[in-house]
Amino acid sequence: MTDPLYPQATPAVSARRKKLAPKIDSAFAEFSKAVFEDGALPGKTKQLIAVAVAHVTQCPYCIKGHTKLASRAGATDEEIMESIWVAAEMRAGGAYAHSTLALDVLKGHEHHA
Incomplete structure (x- = not known):
């Protein structure tokens, strides 16, 4: 079996990303939420x-x-x-x-x- 070019985004990947840089991950999530709100x-x-x-x-x-x-x-x-x-x-x-x-x-x- 070959590896896909782009691995699937999973909750485990998100959790690892957050664990490795929790403060930045949280700030990015808040930024993204604010950007896409109605304005x-x-x-x-x-x-x-x-x-x-x-x-x-x-x-x-x-x-x-x-x-x-x-x-x-x-x-x-x-x-x-x-x-x-x-x-x-x-x-x-x-x-x-x-x-x-x-x-x-x-x-x-x-x-x-």
């Missing part, structure tokens, strides 16, 4: 943002967790998929925008067919 943005919107960001950072744990949380917060499947498309556009847009750097390097080196 200027409703929690559902924040979870949709998290789904998009998770796809940009390509964190499988975040993708699964925040997709589930967005759904629980009332996001539709269509809203979740649109947030993923926003992430895809932003990744593509970043490559497109940064082509300015390559074009700047190539300035004066135009090749003519």
